[in-house]
Every structure is written in structure tokens, then in C-alpha cells.
Amino acid sequence: MAEEGRDVVVELGFIQNTPAWKLRSKFFPSKVGGYPAWLALKNLPTNEELSCHICSKPLVFLCQIYAPFHDRDYCFHRMVFVFVCRDPDCYRENDASNIRVFRCQLARENEFYPNEPAKDTDLGSESPGAGDFNNLCRICGALGPKTCGGCKVARYCSKDHQALDWKSGHKAECKNPENISKVSCSGHAKFLFPEFEIELEPEELEAAKEKSEEEVMKDYEELLRSGQVTHQNDEDSDTENDLINMATQETDKQFQKFRMRIKDYPDQVMPQLLVHLKVDNPGKSIDWGTVLVYSCKESCQQDRNYIEELAYKQDYSPISQVMKNHPCAAAS
Incomplete structure (x- = not known):
């Protein structure tokens, strides 16, 4: 903002x-x-x-x-x-x-x-990047001060991430240090989003600015009854329906105002x-x-x-x- x-x-x-x-x-x-x-x-x-x-x-x-x-x-x-x-x-x-x-x-x-x-x-290359100046954890991309005791190449932020990487495939690749990359073979996929x-x-809220809070709430209640508070598609329909069902039971006016505010931008x-x-x-x-x-x-x-x-x-x-x-x- x-x-x-x-x-x-x-x-x-x-x-x-x-x-x-x-x-x-x-x-x-x-x-x-x-x-x-x-x-x-x-x-x-x-x-x-x-x-x-x-x-x-x-x-x-x-x-x-x-x-x-x-x-x-x-x-x-x-x-x-x-x-x-x-x-x-x-x-x-x-x-x-x-x-x-x-x-x-x-x-x-x-x-x-x-x-x-x-x-x-x-x-082109990933440079400039933090990997040019720091050793980074293969799992999370944070600082990686710890080194694998076997290959002496893989770096980690913590014992937790070293253990995760070992179970996810580093145990096998550790035997070939020359082929080890800065990114985990698969451990990072289990941790990262x-x-x-x-x-x-x-x-853009030009139209909304012209309406009083009472008018906005009235519009919101009409949208609830029509089931059009949020945009629905095949991927998110179940989640959106859950939100609508929750909203219809909601008595908190602030939550109602929130739902009204985002109805034009549901994604x-x-x-x-x-x-x-x-x-x-x-x-x-x-x-x-x-x-x-x-x-x-x-x-x-x-x-x-x-x-x-x-x-x-x-x-x-x-x-x-x-x-x-x-x-x-x-x-x-």
C-alpha cells in the first residue's frame, strides 16, 4: 500500500x-x-x-x-x-x-x-544472486553454514534440513561429490511451497466510495442470497462454497464488509x-x-x-x- x-x-x-x-x-x-x-x-x-x-x-x-x-x-x-x-x-x-x-x-x-x-x-545465468556471495541451504535457500560430512559439498541451515535431504535422496548422490548441485535433488520440494x-x-473503489456503509451492507446481503459473493470456477468451487456457507452464518459486520470489499476482485x-x-x-x-x-x-x-x-x-x-x-x- x-x-x-x-x-x-x-x-x-x-x-x-x-x-x-x-x-x-x-x-x-x-x-x-x-x-x-x-x-x-x-x-x-x-x-x-x-x-x-x-x-x-x-x-x-x-x-x-x-x-x-x-x-x-x-x-x-x-x-x-x-x-x-x-x-x-x-x-x-x-x-x-x-x-x-x-x-x-x-x-x-x-x-x-x-x-x-x-x-x-x-x-541467462542466475547471477547476480545470493549464491554468488554465500553458501545457501539446499532445502530452503537461507544461509547454509553446515556442510555434509560425507561429500563436503552439500550445505544446510540446520540438522533438520540435512536429515530431510539425506532421506530424500542425498544418501545416494553423496557418493559422487562432483555431481552434487546447490539445489536438493528432491528434499526442497517437500519443504518449500x-x-x-x-x-x-x-x-479501484470509485463506485464503493459513493455508497454509505448501510448501502454496502444491503448490497452484500443481496449478493449472499444470490450466491454471487465470490467468483467460482472448477478448481476452487468447493472452497468458495465453503466460504459462502460460512459467510451466510457470519454475524460479524467487519467480516461482511471484508467480503463485500473483495467481491470485485475474488482472485x-x-x-x-x-x-x-x-x-x-x-x-x-x-x-x-x-x-x-x-x-x-x-x-x-x-x-x-x-x-x-x-x-x-x-x-x-x-x-x-x-x-x-x-x-x-x-x-x-
Whole structure:
């Protein structure tokens, strides 16, 4: 979200499949999943910083948003990185202890990238990339200070990721050090989220601004009755129907306003992101309603490349609580 004078511009993110080469650091991508495309290629977050506050296990890269701040010379390039824990036991209601966020920014003239952006048709090498300056973990793409005792080539951030890689195939390839790549043969696929590009577009709310809250709520109720609150397609119809069913029971006005706000842009990356990550399963699963990131308004420069920001997680009320508060339930 950026400010232009007094007006606030809200940018919406939409998931799309993109060739992996377009999501390298030199293209400053906004993306979900895969390895992080680090902005500053030196002095990355430490392994301790990229660990869960609850279980202390390595976090998995969730997404990054390219948010340049051209009003300040020192943050011509600016990126926000979000990491989460994969352990469902660490997900607690309205608690962001298992989520960590980092901001990185660079001046236009910096030691890593030319002043002019790389051509997005360039299929060349991955350079410049963090692997040019650091040993990276083959599983998660974070710093890899640990080395396999057998091949002396494979690098890891932790014993957990070394064990995962060993079970996923490194046990066999370890015998041929000359053929070992920087990327795990298959272990990273078991840990990382599926990779997508996030296409950013400004939200247009001209019509909504002309309506009162009462009018918006009335429109919302009509949409609920018609079953057209969200766009449905073959892939997401079950999930969308579940959301509609939940919304019809919901008595929280803020939730209703939220559903009304997104009805014109149903494919934007919000809670629906969990569906694309293939983790939105019944029972035990990682989950969140909304993750909010608070950052310095002036995007102040500090003495490190990656500055940890404040994350706040807000969850939806459990459906049992929703039904408990519903007028029909109270009447019965």
C-alpha cells in the first residue's frame, strides 16, 4: 500500500504461473513460494532469525512483495519477505509468533545490480544472486553454514534440513561429490511451497466510495442470497462454497464488509493463498485469516541489510463460535 499525497493507493496481488527464470533476484519479483529471491545479496538474515519463536525449527519462505519507495534515495528498491512455520502445532489463534517478516532496501546505485533493470527476456545465468556471495541451504535457500560430512559439498541451515535431504535422496548422490548441485535433488520440494508470481494491480473503489456503509451492507446481503459473493470456477468451487456457507452464518459486520470489499476482485491473494499452497486441509493445518505487517513509515535506513518488522495475525472466529452467536442458534 502506497500513499500519493493524501490518497491511499491499495495494490491487490493476483497469483499466476510464471517461468522460474523470471523470479530471480535481478528481476525484483513479487512472488509466493520457492526459494526467496533475496534483494541484498550479502548479510542475509541469520538462521536464528529465520527460526520459529515457538518450536525453533527453520521457517519456510511464504512470499515477498516488491514495494519501492522512490521518495527516499536509500530505498529505490525495497522488498518485504514473509516466512512462516510449517508445523501446524505452532499455529495459535491471533498469535504471530510463528511468522517473521523482514524488510530489505537498496539505493538505485548499489553493489549488486545495474542502474537499469535486467531485460525480462534474458534467459541467462542466475547471477547476480545470493549464491554468488554465500553458501545457501539446499532445502530452503537461507544461509547454509553446515556442510555434509560425507561429500563436503552439500550445505544446510540446520540438522533438520540435512536429515530431510539425506532421506530424500542425498544418501545416494553423496557418493559422487562432483555431481552434487546447490539445489536438493528432491528434499526442497517437500519443504518449500509451490512457486508463483504475484501480479500487483491498484484497487479501484470509485463506485464503493459513493455508497454509505448501510448501502454496502444491503448490497452484500443481496449478493449472499444470490450466491454471487465470490467468483467460482472448477478448481476452487468447493472452497468458495465453503466460504459462502460460512459467510451466510457470519454475524460479524467487519467480516461482511471484508467480503463485500473483495467481491470485485475474488482472485486476489488473501486467505485464498492457502488453497494455492496445498495446505488448506481439514483437521490439523497451518492457517491464518489475515497477516498484517507494520513497518517504519519513513522506511528508515539501519546498519543491516535485513530489518525485522512486526507481524500481526488475525484469525477468523471458529465456525462453532459463529454458530453459537447466530440468532437462530440462540432462539433454539
